[in-house]
Amino acid sequence: MKTSKAVPAAATAFAVSLLVACGSDPAGDDGGSASNGETVELTFRQFDPADQIQGLAEAVESWNADNPEIQVSLETVSPNNPQQFAREANSGSGPDVIHMALADVAFLAEPRILVPLDDLLSSDPLDGADQLLATDMTTFDDTTWGVPWTADTMALVYREDVLADAGVDETPQTWEEFQQVAEQITTGSDGEVSGFCFAAGAQQPAAQWFAINYYLWNHDMFLIENDGTGWQVGVTQDELAGAIDYFNEFFESGVTPTSMQALTDYADPAIAASLDDGTCAMTYMPPAAFRSVRDQIDAELMTAPMPGGLVDGSSHLGGRALGINANSEHPDEAWAFIKYLMSAETFETYSQYPASAQTLTELDVDPTEVGFVEQLPHSVPFIKYTDAPITIASLQELINQQFSAVYSGQTDSDAAAERIISSIERELQD
Amino acid sequence: MSATTGRRGERLQPYLLTTPALVIVALLFLFPSIYNVVLAFQSLSPFQAPGDADWVGWRNFSRVIADPQFGGAAFNTVFWLTLVTVVLRLIFGIALALALHSPILRRWKVRGLARTMALLPWMVPPVVAVAAWRWILDGNSGVLNQTLESLGLIDSGIPFLAQTSTVWWSVIAIIVWRELPFAVMVLLAGLQSIPDEQYEAASLDGAARWRQFLSVTLPNLRPVLTVVVLVTVIATFNNFVYVWLTTGGGPGAYTAVLATELYSTAFFANNLGGAAAIGLIMTAIMAVFAVLYMRATFKEDAQ
Numbered sequence: 158m159k160t161s162k163a164v165p166a167a168a169t170a171f172a173v174s175l176l177v178a179c180g181s182d183p184a185g186d187d188g189g190s191a192s193n194g195e196t197v198e199l200t201f202r203q204f205d206p207a208d209q210i211q212g213l214a215e216a217v218e219s220w221n222a223d224n225p226e227i228q229v230s231l232e233t234v235s236p237n238n239p240q241q242f243a244r245e246a247n248s249g250s251g252p253d254v255i256h257m258a259l260a261d262v263a264f265l266a267e268p269r270i271l272v273p274l275d276d277l278l279s280s281d282p283l284d285g286a287d288q289l290l291a292t293d294m295t296t297f298d299d300t301t302w303g304v305p306w307t308a309d310t311m312a313l314v315y316r317e318d319v320l321a322d323a324g325v326d327e328t329p330q331t332w333e334e335f336q337q338v339a340e341q342i343t344t345g346s347d348g349e350v351s352g353f354c355f356a357a358g359a360q361q362p363a364a365q366w367f368a369i370n371y372y373l374w375n376h377d378m379f380l381i382e383n384d385g386t387g388w389q390v391g392v393t394q395d396e397l398a399g400a401i402d403y404f405n406e407f408f409e410s411g412v413t414p415t416s417m418q419a420l421t422d423y424a425d426p427a428i429a430a431s432l433d434d435g436t437c438a439m440t441y442m443p444p445a446a447f448r449s450v451r452d453q454i455d456a457e458l459m460t461a462p463m464p465g466g467l468v469d470g471s472s473h474l475g476g477r478a479l480g481i482n483a484n485s486e487h488p489d490e491a492w493a494f495i496k497y498l499m500s501a502e503t504f505e506t507y508s509q510y511p512a513s514a515q516t517l518t519e520l521d522v523d524p525t526e527v528g529f530v531e532q533l534p535h536s537v538p539f540i541k542y543t544d545a546p547i548t549i550a551s552l553q554e555l556i557n558q559q560f561s562a563v564y565s566g567q568t569d570s571d572a573a574a575e576r577i578i579s580s581i582e583r584e585l586q587d
Numbered sequence: 588m589s590a591t592t593g594r595r596g597e598r599l600q601p602y603l604l605t606t607p608a609l610v611i612v613a614l615l616f617l618f619p620s621i622y623n624v625v626l627a628f629q630s631l632s633p634f635q636a637p638g639d640a641d642w643v644g645w646r647n648f649s650r651v652i653a654d655p656q657f658g659g660a661a662f663n664t665v666f667w668l669t670l671v672t673v674v675l676r677l678i679f680g681i682a683l684a685l686a687l688h689s690p691i692l693r694r695w696k697v698r699g700l701a702r703t704m705a706l707l708p709w710m711v712p713p714v715v716a717v718a719a720w721r722w723i724l725d726g727n728s729g730v731l732n733q734t735l736e737s738l739g740l741i742d743s744g745i746p747f748l749a750q751t752s753t754v755w756w757s758v759i760a761i762i763v764w765r766e767l768p769f770a771v772m773v774l775l776a777g778l779q780s781i782p783d784e785q786y787e788a789a790s791l792d793g794a795a796r797w798r799q800f801l802s803v804t805l806p807n808l809r810p811v812l813t814v815v816v817l818v819t820v821i822a823t824f825n826n827f828v829y830v831w832l833t834t835g836g837g838p839g840a841y842t843a844v845l846a847t848e849l850y851s852t853a854f855f856a857n858n859l860g861g862a863a864a865i866g867l868i869m870t871a872i873m874a875v876f877a878v879l880y881m882r883a884t885f886k887e888d889a890q
Contacts, residue, residue, distance in 0.1 A: 240633035240854060247636035264634045264857070358749075359837025361855055416726025418749035418838055427727055550855035562839025565751055576655075584856075587650065 197490045199229045202252035204237040205477075209445045212507035219506075220497050227490045229254075239264060246270035246482055253485040254494060257303055257478045259294040260539050260549055265480065266297035272481040274301045277492045283499060288515040291538040295478050303478035305512035306499060310472050310536040311367045311423070312460040312528035314447055315439040316432060319350060323438070328461035332372050335439075335464040336406065342438045343412045352412040354428050354437040356420035357404070359561035361554035364423035365404070368441060368463075369556055371472050372400055374537075375465035380552055381545050381581060388545045388585045390578050397574035401563050408564050418564050424450050432456060443475065444510065444529050451525065460528030467535055474536035476512050547584035555580050626863035633857055640860070647864035656840050657848065664844040665872075667755045669824045672762045676819060677812070679763065680770030685804075687771065688778045702775075709768035717832040720761045724748055748834055751841050758842060762829050770815050777811030778804070813884050820880075821873055845869050 201217065203210060210233065217231045232252060234241065239261040245251035247270060257265060265271050278286060278301060286304075295303040313328055320328070323342040329335040339352025356364040373379065378400070379391035392400075407413035420427060424446035431437035433454035441463060442450065451458050465471040479498060481491045497503060504511050510533065511517065522530050542549050559573040568576075627647055631640035651657055687705060692698040708716065723730045726746030735741045747757045781804065789799045827846035830836065836843035836851075845865060853862035 243634040264632075268635050268639065270634075358835060359839055359841075360835025361851065363835075414727060414744075414746075415749055416744060416746040419721075419726060419746055419834070421835065427725060430728060548855060548857055550857075551851075554851055554855050558837065558840050561837050562841075565749060565838035565841070567751060567839045567841060 194226075196225065197227045197487050199227060199254060199485075199487060199491055199494060200232055200252035201229050201254040201256070201494065202232040202234055202242070203256035204233070204235050204258075205256075205445065206235050207233055208449070210507075213503075215506040216498070216503040219502075220494065224493075227487075227494065229494055237261070242482075243268065243270060246484055249484050251482045251484060253482055253487060253491045255480050255482055256306075257480055259291055259305065259474075259476050259478050260543060262295045262303045262478050262480065263297050263543055266300070266302035270483050271302045272483050272485065272488050272491075274304065274481070274492075277488070281489075281492060281496070283496060285513055285515055288513045290512045290514055290517075291474055291476060291478075291540075293540050294538045294543065295480075303480035304495065304499065306477045306479045307509040308474055308476040308512040308517070308533055308536075309443045309445070309510060310466075310474055310529060310532050311364075311371070311441045311443055311463060312447070312466070312526075312532055313439060313463050314432070314442050314450075314458055314460055314528075316435060316437075316456060317459045318457070319435050319438040322346075323350075328439075329464050330467075332375060332403070332464040336403070336412075339407065339412045339439065340410055343410070348411055349436065351414055351431065351437050352439060353407055354413060354417055354431055354440045355407075356423055356425055356428065357408075357413070357418045357561065357564060358421040359418075359558045360421045361550060361557060363421045363557045363561075364441075365560060366553045366557055367473060369400065369404065369560065371463055371465065372403060375468060375471040376400075379541055380556070380577075381542055381547065381585070383545070390581050390585070392578075394571065394574045394578055397577060398570040401560055401570035401573055404560060405563050405570065415564075418561060422446075429454055432458060444526060447526070447529075448508070457525075459525055462528050462532040462535075466528075466532040469535045470537045472532055472536045474533065474538045476510075476538075478512075545585070546587060547581060551584065552581070623863050623866055626860055627867045629860045629863075631859045633854060633859055643860065647858075647860045648868075651852075651861055651864050651868065654848075656843060659840060660843045660845050660848045663755075663842060664824060664846070664869075667759065667842075668762075668826065668830065668844050669820055671755075672759050672766070672823055673816065673819050675759065675763050676767055676770045677815070679767055680774050680815070681808075683767065683771045684774035684778055685800075687775055705771050706768045708765050711765065713765060713828045714832060716765045717761060717829065720757075720764075721748065721833065724757055749838055751838060754834060754838065754842055758830060758833050761833060762823070762826075765829075766819070766823075770819065773811055773815050774808060777808045781807040809888075817877065817880060820876065824873055824876075825869060 203213065205213075210231075214231055217229055221228050237258055239257060242251055242255055243265060246265075247268065251270075255265075255271075262271075283289075283304065289305050290308055291305045292301075295301060295305055315328060320326075320338075320342065323338075323345045325338055325341065329338045335353075342350055342352035355368060358365070370380075373392065376396075378396050381388055382391035383389075408415060408418070416427065422428075423440065423442045428437060428440055429450045432440065432450065433456050435456065447458070447460060463472055479495045481488050481495070485491050499511075501511075501516065504516070510520065510529065514534070517530065517533055520530060539549055542552060555577055559568075559577050562568045563570050563573045626640070628642060628644060629640035630643045630647075631637065683705060686692075687698070687702055692701050711719075724732075724747040726732065726744045726749060729744065729747075731747070732741070732744035736744070745753065747753045785803045785807070786799055789803050794802060825846060827844075827850060830842055830844050831847050831850065834842045836847045845868075849862045849865040849869070852858050852865060
């Protein structure tokens with residue numbers, strides 16, 4: 158009898174000891190305390206690619222040099238993986254300060270794994286807090302869970318000389334004009350130059366998602382909308398089929414090479430190479446990708462607002478926010494560090510646009526980046542789609558897949574539009 | 588008293604010795620498997636703690652099966668991803684194993700080099716292999732298109748990964764190229780275990796090469812082939828990397844497979860319960876296959 162109990166007991170004890178050994182320490186557990194005169198050690202996790210954060214690394218080094226009592230280690234986990242942070246935070250660990258895509262703040266706020274910032278904002282206010290952009294993306298249940306840090310949008314990236322060769326002096330202002338100009342460039346070059354290059358892959362992250370939404374928003378169409386009574390599809394089948402036809406026409410007319418249908422990234426080497434050799438006239442990119450491509454190729458690139466980009470609400474305001482892990486044992490020190498990251502001092506070395514209306518207007522940007530700066534004040538965050546029963550990521554996957562199905566001839570625009578709408582309706586009902 | 592204690596100790600010894608291994612197996616295999624079953628009946632997002640899950644009964648399964656994309660993904664998984672690639676690997680695997688087993692290679696003293704070369708694709712990490720193949724197959728600047736154009740075989744680049752007529756064959760080429768060495772090495776080991784006397788006897792009976800292959804080689808390879816088929820089918824059926832990195836399921840959802848649907852459900856729709864349901868369905872399909880396959884194999888062996 159004793160024997161039969163002893164074996165499982167030993168096994169349980171062994172299992173428990175393993176679990177205890179595998180358990181992770183809460184954030185900052187061994188970080189000391191500034192109030193005790195010891196050095197506080199914070200971890201700041203960011204997700205932008207390592208080649209885009211040299212300026213940020215310098216800013217963190219500068220903080221560490223000036224604040225020996227609060228030392229910050231910069232951790233890069235790229236690409237963005239909010240689920241990983243959630244797993245860590247839900248198990249009592251994770252970095253102290255977390256870098257979030259604006260669209261992810263609500264996901265992390267809902268399970269309460271971030272520190273509510275309202276008390277910190279009132280006790281130790283942030284300079285220019287009233288000038289911050291996209292604060293509706295960092296507010297959930299009337300509580301502030303993050304502070305918008307950087308802002309970006311997609312601007313039209315083009316070869317000025319290639320447009321000039323086609324007799325185009327100004328970038329197109331509307332989507333209809335854009336299509337005409339792109340066709341003019343391609344036909345004028347006997348098909349040698351693609352008027353418009355864009356990553357039209359079916360994959361969820363494919364960049365075509367942004368252009369499609371810009372087109373829809375500029376024509377007062379939204380995939381989903383909440384009229385106060387509940388979520389519903391915000392576009393008719395005919396309207397959506399029209400949008401699909403618009404983008405498919407670039408492939409039908411030969412303005413965009415079919416090979417673009419296999420691409421995902423706006424800065425795919427194939428796009429960068431064709432911009433470089435002049436076989437691509439126009440595309441679109443966010444600022445970081447633009448700088449990366451601009452620095453890699455010999456050709457001179459320019460930016461301009463997207464078609465309709467100067468119309469309020471016709472482009473998206475993306476960007477990053479900063480938050481504090483609910484497990485952090487040093488929220489006050491983390492807040493002090495966040496205030497530093499939000500300051501003009503950080504942006505002296507970190508080449509991103511601050512998510513502040515005031516700072517944006519004072520920016521002295523490179524002339525080639527004028528398109529971003531002109532468009533940003535008119536851009537709006539994806540707030541229209543947040544909090545819906547269907548995630549933005551799922552919408553993105555659905556749209557990219559169905560548009561791609563039409564480009565590749567698997568279906569027509571009406572059937573694809575019908576499928577998009579029925580899929581959204583099913584998700585909204587669930 | 589001491590004799591009794593000694594006997595009890597002897598009786599306990601096997602249990603005590605195997606307990607650590609059983610606990611590790613339970614922690615690493617049994618617990619995740621049971622938790623996956625539990626999760627399939629719950630609603631949980633990747634942002635929530637497991638304790639926040641709600642019970643939803645069979646809803647995850649009904650939603651998965653009602654998804655119009657599920658049927659296509661299941662067909663793609665069974666036919667294109669698994670059946671076609673496994674059959675091709677068996678055909679090419681046997682051919683390459685026979686070539687590597689050839690006495691000519693030994694005579695030329697290149698057998699070791701040839702076998703090392705045959706293993707090379709397996710040494711390349713799948714991510715690197717897919718990246719290289721994407722570059723080879725690129726519709727504009729890909730090496731394959733440039734070669735075909737320079738030979739005058741095509742006028743303009745073929746977007747292999749963007750058109751339905753070529754995309755599955757492109758994915759299959761990548762999988763077969765990368766995974767072929769496993770089949771080759773196992774089959775080669777099987778070939779080496781066949782006694783030369785059997786070939787000599789067959790030769791004396793007047794059997795030609797093809798007859799020797801059918802009557803000596805294949806029957807002797809049966810046990811090895813059984814293992815190769817079982818292992819490659821299960822590994823390929825559950826594979827996510829090749830399709831995801833090559834096409835992401837596109838164009839449209841033309842190359843979507845169950846593993847990519849599982850990933851999308853878990854991390855784009857934030858529905859871990861739905862993903863667990865897909866995983867459970869995949870496990871059930873493979874379990875049924877394994878049982879039927881092993882039963883058929885053992886039955887033939889018994890006969």
